[in-house]
Amino acid sequence: MEHLQPSLDISFAQLSEAGRKPENQDTVGARFPEGAALVTKGVAIAIADGVSSSSAARQASQTAVTGILTDYYATPDTWRTGQSANRVIQSLNRYLWSQSQNNVRQEGYLTTLSLLVLKGDKAFVFHVGDSRIYRLRNGQLExxxxxxxxxxxxxxxxxxxxxxxxxxxxxxxxxxxIxxxxxYLLSTDGLHDAVDDKTLTQMLTQTDDLDALCQTLYQTALARGSEDNVSLQLARVNNIGTPSESDAITVLSRLPFPPILNKGQCLDGLTVEKILHESERSQVYLVKNREGVPLVMKTPSPNYSDDAAYIERFVRESWIGARLSNRHVVRVVExxxxxxxxxxxxEFIPGPTLTxxxxxxxxxxxxDATELAEQLVAGVRALHRKDTLHQDLKPDNIVIGTQGACLVDFGSCWVAGVEEMASPIAGDKILGTLDYSAPEYRYGGATGPRSDQFSLAVLVYEMLTGKHPYGEAYGKAMSLNQFQKLSYRSSLQFNPLVPVWLDRALEKALSIQPGQRYEALSEWLQDIKRPNPNWLNARHKPLIERHPERVWKLLALTGWAVAAGLLVFVASR
Incomplete structure (x- = not known):
């Protein structure tokens, strides 16, 4: 997970006092991990109030908070936040219940529990009992x-x-x-039963000093007659983090589909300026925010409002883009x-498509072709560094702006780890455009970074020739046998200005078998930018390498001719 860069920043303070009671049966706790754990698990803040009618109330609340803050971070990274927290809470509940059943004094290990997990750009709330979690946003307490x-x-x-x-x-x-x-305010009833929401709102907006605010709230609760333990936690979001794929899906997939929009209509402060693209699967609009900044909005098609796999893939598109930071990949904005x-x-990138x-x-x-190829390689490598394959590299998905070529679509991307996770939703497998996708997608071979390499090579070949390297038959082939019958058409046939060594580099990247392509995009890029010494005499390569099918046909005919001659010779004797 080294490539994940956590940026979630939280200010935090907490307080737990017995108040006017002889014993404090509340427990508070929080865990702020570092590095990859901050991205995969986030910040966990928990508060529990042991049920005072039980003599084991304090032990119950301590068990709940300690257990959740320990066991939640021990769950697999591939689990979604809801799955991880809920399983741990259920396990803690069974443990406390068994303690109650097996206790000789018949003490009940009972407690409330409220857990807040702040992760990436999401907040997750888990709650049992009458402790509370509030959120103050723009002066409004909820x-x-x-x-x-x-x-x-x-x-x-x-x-x-x-x-x-x-x-x-x-x-x-x-x-x-978030x-x-x-x-965010987490509290037990010793605070919120004594201090009303209006007063809480006023106090929470008075100062940015969270430690001082905790003390003020505690003293206010006592002054207003609180007879219970008083516990509270305050967490302020200074900066949101990188969203995780699974949690983005959890939150965003619950949103309703937007209506079909027309020019001049507004949605969430965004005004539609132009309809850029409409298809069966989505709509793309040019919009402007209130400051007049142009942006591109992509919305899902109402045709798929009940298709869980489609919704998951659509939400994943924005998550994939949000993880990337490269000038040759379009930037997803909030x-x-x-x-x-x-x-x-x-972001809106003014300029023509590569098409x-x-x-x-x-x-x-x-x-010009090699310069654009270098820019495209930079964008694709940014995806590969995030263990993501683009899978639909084609001219329509590339815009040429002021900073060069830019990839603008993530609808067919494959993400390692995400695809390996068990999911109750059947995947919606979308294949890239046939003319540009690598053959292994159709004949069932192993896919990987070399599959994107093939598509990049098709793009460069088309820029140099206006043709496809295997002709029209490529789009009709489906089996490995059909692909192996195809022959690479040298780019020199259509553009004699293409250097021989560049054509050889294209031919290698366009091999039908992935194992025969370049091991890395950097090697291919080097060979299309400057002559590979091994290929300077490429015009004189053996005929069997240039046209193997012709060689085998010639050998077969020669064999039959020799056999026929021998028969004639024997018969004449």
Missing amino acids: QLTRDHNQRIDKNTTYLSRALGADLTLEVDMESLE ERGDL PPQTRSCLYYLT QLIRERAPFAVA
Whole structure:
């Protein structure tokens, strides 16, 4: 996970006091990991309030908080946040329940538990009992949890759900997008039963000193007559982190599909300027934010609103783009306000597509084609460094802007690790455009970085010749046998200005068998930019290498001719 760069930044303070009680039965705790764990697991903040009617209340709350902060980080990195936290909470519940059942004093190990996980650009809430989690955003305080209390009469309530109360447990779970400046408050009833929401809001907006704020809230609770333990935690988001794929899907896939938009319509502060593309699978719009900055919005097609695999793949597109930082890969940007529906935004790159340039200018000058190839290799290598294959490199997915070639689509990308994870959703396998995709996608061979290498070589070949290296028959081939019957057509047939050594480099990258291509894109790039000494005399390579099928036909005919001659000779004697 070394390539993941955590940027989540949280300011934090907490306090837990017995208050007017002789014993503090609350427990608070938080864990701030470093490095890859910050990306894969995030920051975990937990608060628990042991049920005071039990003499084991303190042990129960300590077990819950200590257990969740230890065991959550021990779960596999491939598990989604909800899966990891819920399994640990269920395990803790069974342990506390068994302690209650096996205790000779018949003590109940009962406690509330509220857990907040801040990970990437998402917040995950897990809750049992009547401790609480609040969020202050733009001056508005919102309670994110609901109290699991049952009211008997005006003055009597009892806890209807707690860890350790039963062998089975229902955990409230919610996932939300976070924003820079969000302030989260976790509290036990010693605070929130004594201090009303209006007062909490006023106090939370008074100072940025979280430690001082904890003390002020505690003293206010005492002054307002709190008779219980008082515990609270404050977490402010200074900077959001890189979103994880699984958690992006968890949150964004719950959003409704947007309607089909027309020019002039607004969505989340974005005004549609132009419809760039419409297809059965998606819509792409040119939009402007309130500052007049042009952006590109991609929305899912309403045709797939009930297709879980399609939704997962669409959400994955934005996650893939958000992980990349390279000038030859389009940049995914955050919307100006919280999303009301499912879409994602990228920067707008003014300029023609490579399709338009090939139509207008092919064949390109060798220097121009190799310069664009170098830029495309830089973009593709940025994907490969994130263990991602593009799988649909074609002229329509490349825009030529002021900084050169830029990849603008992630709809067919494959991500290592993500594909290996067990998923209840059947994958929606999308194959790249036939004329540009490597043959192994169709005949079932092993795919990898060399598959993208093949597609890049097709692009460069087309820039230099305006043709396909295997002709029209390539798009019809489906089996390995059919592909092996195809012959590479030298680019010199269509453009005599292409150097022989460059043609040989293209031919190698365009080999039908992946193992015969270059081991690395850097090697291929070097061979198309400057002569490989081994290929300077490439015109004189053996006929069997240039046209093996002709050699074998000639040998077969020669064999039959010799055999026929021998028969004639024998018969004449």
